[in-house]
Structure formats: structure tokens, C-alpha cells
Amino acid sequence: MIRLFWQAAKVAPVLFAACLFSANSASAQSVPADKEAVNQTLEQINNYQQLNQNNQSQVTNVNQLRDVSPTDWAYEALRSLVDRYGCIAGFPNQTYRGDQALTRYEFAAGLNSCLNQIERLIASNSSSVDQEQLDTINRLQQEFEAELATLGGRVDEIESRTAVLEDSQFSTTTKLKGEAIFSVSDAFGDVADNDGVEDNSDENDLQTTLSNRVRLNFDTSFTGKDRLRARLQAGNITEYDNDATGTNSTRLGYENNNDNNIEIADLHYRFPVGEKANVWVGTEGLDLDDVFNVNNPQLEDSGTGALTRFNRYNPLLFRGVEGAGAGVNLDIIEDKVGVNVAYLTDNASDSSQGEGLFNGSYNAGAQLEFAPFEALQLTATYVRDYQSGSTVDDDGDVVGAVNYGGGTVSGAVVQPFGAGVASKADKFGLGASFNVGEKIALGAFGGYANADSLGAGDDQSGDIWTWGANASLLDLVKEGSVLSIAGGMLPRFTSDDVAEDEDTSYLVEALYKFPLSDNISITPGAYAVFNANHDTTNDTVYVGVVRTTFEF
Structure with missing residues (x-):
């Protein structure tokens, strides 16, 4: 893996930026003309x-x-x-x-x-x-x-x-914040089997890529305590998914590929009610990880955190039906106890039968936050998940497909009861983060879900499990740097009624975020997926990455 990492690192771009400012000068009539x-x-x-x-x-x-x-x-x-x-x-x-x-x-x-x-x-x-x-x-x-x-x-x-x-000036109420990512990446190893047929003998023919993602956040405050966020986003980040490596486990945590066409990625409003509550309302891009505490401060950010999709936060709990809805953060005991609740759906703007704000797929949940002391944060989360199954729209496109893998794995867990079959699940999760002094940060999460089929005449069910852990060394060599090792078991489905994931997939990641300045950081790293798609016949798949992030 070290050899592969350095192979990717060799093609990392060296990014320099230089700014030259000139100062205007003015002179009064009474000073020398020289x-x-x-x-x-x-x-x-x-x-x-x-x-x-x-x-x-x-x-x-x-x-x-x-x-x-x-x-x-x-x-x-x-x-x-x-x-x-x-x-x-x-x-x-x-x-x-x-x-x-x-x-x-x-x-x-x-x-x-x-x-x-x-x-x-x-x-x-x-x-x-x-x-x-x-x-x-x-x-x-x-x-x-x-x-x-x-x-x-x-x-x-x-x-x-x-x-x-x-x-x-742009606005008296709005602040513009931007982020640009340059990403050099490559994947190595055989293409993983994701359809049950052992056809993974050929090594992938992927090439080293250089791609980008750009975000512009327009954060508006009307009272000084509220925030209306409108995010514009464009990117062409390489997607290491089923089509590329044979598994979604290799997907990057910051991927976005819309051919660099500008789109509205987020549109939501947060405002206080009294001294104890914050309310969220959103029509686009409002996710559970916005309202809930994912409890992974070193790795959760897509631009500067984990390189992989899996290690940013618990995919079973915080990846699923989302996009529009509402939530509340309630501070019970300041800095000690808090409660978060949310209701989100993915097709709130669709007025057709079985869709809309209340008749389509949804996630509804609650979270308890507990900090017994400053260095330790604990969370317990419950989410009720309903997915209406895939349908074909007027254009012939398949929409609303069930996915319990959170886009982090391929296998039985994705659509456990078959393609297009509606399902429901009760999801439970625990999270913890602990700072050991000022230099070491530890984190862990675990998730379990009981899923049931809602297909006509079906009485099928199964269980989904996942866990992850990470350790970070802070301020190594330079203040603001973070060396992290993270990994865990990708979401896995077990059942007595339908086909299950026979084996167990694991992902391990190592990365080092190094700040070149207050606005530029470079993060080289590599990760490996073992037994891809919960299949021991699949060889290990490796990915090497060098991510450079500009924040302004």
C-alpha cells in the first residue's frame, strides 16, 4: 500500500499562488509634487x-x-x-x-x-x-x-x-465563503465482483486523474443569530463506484461529478427560537448530518476530513433519504445535554401520488447528545427509515431506488429484498469522540438496523450492522496538521429469509492533512478495501489520493 501511495503522490501537483497588490497614494495640494x-x-x-x-x-x-x-x-x-x-x-x-x-x-x-x-x-x-x-x-x-x-x-x-x-460591497447581510478542491487520484487492483459471478480476474485499467470540486456558500443573516445558506456547486471529481472499481466502497468522500455545471446544492435556513432551540427548514440539500451531531470532528468535513465516503460518519444512520424537511436542536443543559430531531424527505417538490412532503420516502429521527466533561462527547441516535422503492418516471428513468448501504458498499445490503421493493427500517447508533490531551483525538461509531420488506405478500426481514473507529494526531510538524488512521466494517446485511452478505468487508484509510497556509491545505493519503462487497473472492482494492483544498 505504501508503494501505491507514493505512486499516486508522484503525480501530485505543486500548487503555488502569488498575489501582487499595489497601493494607491494620494497627496494633498500643500505637499511636495515629487x-x-x-x-x-x-x-x-x-x-x-x-x-x-x-x-x-x-x-x-x-x-x-x-x-x-x-x-x-x-x-x-x-x-x-x-x-x-x-x-x-x-x-x-x-x-x-x-x-x-x-x-x-x-x-x-x-x-x-x-x-x-x-x-x-x-x-x-x-x-x-x-x-x-x-x-x-x-x-x-x-x-x-x-x-x-x-x-x-x-x-x-x-x-x-x-x-x-x-x-x-456585495451585501450588508451576506457573507461569501468559497472552497475549491484539486484532486489527484488513482485506483489499483482487480475489478471487484458485484453481481455474484466471479469475473474479477482482470486488473482495472483506470488511469490517474486530476479533477476538481468548487463550492460557493452565500450565508445570510438577518438578525445576527440566524443563517440562510445557499450553496452553488460544480465539479468533475472521479467516481470510484461500481462502474469503475466494481464496488461503491472506494467512493471518495468529496466526490461530485456534474461536468462542472453549476447547481444549487444546498438551500436551508436555521434560526433560533428563544435561548435554547435552533430550528432548521430546508428545500434542498438539508441532510441528517446538518441537524444531527455526527461526532467525528476531525474527519467529517468533505473538503478537509476523511478521503473516503465511509469514514466521514456512520453511513447507516446519516446517509439515506434526505434533501428537504425540518429539524430542531434543543439545548437542555448548556454544553452538557442536548436533543436533536429531524424529518427529511427526498421528493418534497414532487406532487405525484406517493411522493411529496409526507407521502414519499422519509427519514424521521431523534438524537441525544451527552458531554459528561469537555473532552468526551457521546451520542445516541434513532432513525425511522421508509423507502418507497424504485419507480420509473415519465422519462423512463428509475427513481427512488432503495439503498441501505449509504453509497459505501455494494452487495445484498443495498436492496436486501430485491430491486424496487419498498422497505422500512428502525436504525440505532452510538457515537463517541474523546480528546486525549491536546494532541490526540479518538472517535468511534456503531450502527444497527432492523429492516423489513413492504412488498405485497412479503414477510421478510433482516439485520444490518456497521462500525468504525479512528485516531488522529494533531499538530504534527506544523500547527493545524492532522495525521489520521481510520477504518471499520462496511454496512453488512444478515437474514434468515433472503440472501445475505456471506462475508465481511473492511476498509482502512491513512491520511495526513498539512496546512500550507491559513487558506490552503494538502492531504495525501491512501485506503484499501478488503473482501470488497462482502466477498472473500474479491481481491483487495487500493486507492491513492492527493487532495488540495483552497478555502476563501
Whole structure:
């Protein structure tokens, strides 16, 4: 497997991004016309602003400004204004930090602040200025005329830029968040048998691929506590499914292949009710893993988590009928106990018989969250699943096919009672995540379902089992990096009434997410599927991946 991983890694792209920004500069009429001098002036002011950007204590005595020379006439002038009006702010360490030409601009900035304060005091009739003070102010203004004008021009420039930004901003309520994935991948090994006929002697002829997925999330808040999400998505990510490798167990956790056509992938709204509840309502892309806690924080995200579909979260519970519906998160005891409920269906917009919001396939469930202490989170989940079976629409396409494998396995578990036969199932699951100190994160899940056929005259049933576990080492080599090993038993069907999965399939995955920057991460990894499709006659199938994720 190591050899195969490095074979895939050899073709990984080296991604570089460089951005070159140019700063506009503006000059007041009273500053020198020479461009270099103007730029130097603005740079000096920028340096001053950066030094003075923190909250600063008010200086009420000029003697506190230790770097101001007492022999300078401006020292006495400034002292008289500060002592009388308390109108200048120094730096946090009580110094001006002035040297050479910068001293004039620092001094001018303080003088400008003092003049503004004096104007406010006079306007409010809380103070007056005698002739001696007026003479002092006039002399200071004349001495620092160029510097004050430059400061004024700088302020005008900032105000102008701010006005432009306000006029051209995207929205006052909506934030745009984006993610782009570049994926290099290849699969190795013989094509797995998925129809019960031993025809898997030929090695697959798949080639190394480079593909992508792009998401744009428009997150809108109307109250500051709610969120309306509209997601646009496009991609051509390779699908390692039945048609490619002979098994759905090799599918990637971030796959999306719509030939890079833009589509609406998510459209749902979350809003608070009181202090304890959050309500979800969605018409597209609302999934159980949105409303429920999948309890797998290191691996659940499709862009930066597990490479495989199986290891992101429990496929028996959280993959199934979904898309539109509603849910509620209820906080019983803050940070300790919570309850989540949801009802989801996949054809809510279809008004035909046997479909719609309440007459079609659905998932309805509840989840209990329990955190006895901060490092440990536990979940217990129940889901009632009804799948109406496959039908043929007016275009001749098969829709609504039963699938209890969550798209993570091929075999009897997918349609346990035959193609097109409606089924129901009661699903139960447990999940746990545990942080060992600050560097190690552990996770595990287990799922069981009792499924029954709803076909005419049928009285067939069976059981479905699955489990998974993972361990992650955090901040290895660099802060933000994650080295993970994950795996488990893919959903398996057993029954005394109908054909069952005779053997047991296992999947093992290793990956290392390495952040190149705050916005770019690269994740090389590899995984193997043993006894694909719960058939020991199938050879092990391997996949090597290098995923690069851009977040912006």
C-alpha cells in the first residue's frame, strides 16, 4: 500500500499562488509634487498609524512624552495646550518614539488631535481660548502646515475609499465563503465482483486523474443569530463506484461529478427560537448530518476530513433519504445535554401520488447528545427509515431506488429484498469522540438496523450492522496538521429469509492533512478495501489520493 501511495503522490501537483497588490497614494495640494517624496510621506504616516493602532491611555502631561525635547519651542507650546485641555494621546509606553523626520508627523498627529478636542470643548461651551492660546495655536499650525495638510489628505483618501467600498460591497447581510478542491487520484487492483459471478480476474485499467470540486456558500443573516445558506456547486471529481472499481466502497468522500455545471446544492435556513432551540427548514440539500451531531470532528468535513465516503460518519444512520424537511436542536443543559430531531424527505417538490412532503420516502429521527466533561462527547441516535422503492418516471428513468448501504458498499445490503421493493427500517447508533490531551483525538461509531420488506405478500426481514473507529494526531510538524488512521466494517446485511452478505468487508484509510497556509491545505493519503462487497473472492482494492483544498 505504501508503494501505491507514493505512486499516486508522484503525480501530485505543486500548487503555488502569488498575489501582487499595489497601493494607491494620494497627496494633498500643500505637499511636495515629487512622487517619491509624497510616497515617503505617506509611508511615514502609515508607520505612525501602525504604532498607534492599539487602545492607548490618555496623556495629560507633556512631560510624560519622554522623547519630546524640552529645548524645542514646540515642547512648551504643546505643554501649554496639553496641560490646559488634556487633549493628546501618546503611545502605550508613554513615549513619542520620534526620531528624525518622523517626529514632525507624530507631533502633527498629536497636534491635530489636540485641535479637534479644543474645537469640541469650545462648541460645547465647556471651555474658552484666550488670545495667548490662539497665538500659540496659530504658530503651531503654521509650523506644521504641510504635515497637517498631509494628514488631512490622508483622511480624505480613506473616507473616499470607504465610500467606494460601501457603494460596491456585495451585501450588508451576506457573507461569501468559497472552497475549491484539486484532486489527484488513482485506483489499483482487480475489478471487484458485484453481481455474484466471479469475473474479477482482470486488473482495472483506470488511469490517474486530476479533477476538481468548487463550492460557493452565500450565508445570510438577518438578525445576527440566524443563517440562510445557499450553496452553488460544480465539479468533475472521479467516481470510484461500481462502474469503475466494481464496488461503491472506494467512493471518495468529496466526490461530485456534474461536468462542472453549476447547481444549487444546498438551500436551508436555521434560526433560533428563544435561548435554547435552533430550528432548521430546508428545500434542498438539508441532510441528517446538518441537524444531527455526527461526532467525528476531525474527519467529517468533505473538503478537509476523511478521503473516503465511509469514514466521514456512520453511513447507516446519516446517509439515506434526505434533501428537504425540518429539524430542531434543543439545548437542555448548556454544553452538557442536548436533543436533536429531524424529518427529511427526498421528493418534497414532487406532487405525484406517493411522493411529496409526507407521502414519499422519509427519514424521521431523534438524537441525544451527552458531554459528561469537555473532552468526551457521546451520542445516541434513532432513525425511522421508509423507502418507497424504485419507480420509473415519465422519462423512463428509475427513481427512488432503495439503498441501505449509504453509497459505501455494494452487495445484498443495498436492496436486501430485491430491486424496487419498498422497505422500512428502525436504525440505532452510538457515537463517541474523546480528546486525549491536546494532541490526540479518538472517535468511534456503531450502527444497527432492523429492516423489513413492504412488498405485497412479503414477510421478510433482516439485520444490518456497521462500525468504525479512528485516531488522529494533531499538530504534527506544523500547527493545524492532522495525521489520521481510520477504518471499520462496511454496512453488512444478515437474514434468515433472503440472501445475505456471506462475508465481511473492511476498509482502512491513512491520511495526513498539512496546512500550507491559513487558506490552503494538502492531504495525501491512501485506503484499501478488503473482501470488497462482502466477498472473500474479491481481491483487495487500493486507492491513492492527493487532495488540495483552497478555502476563501
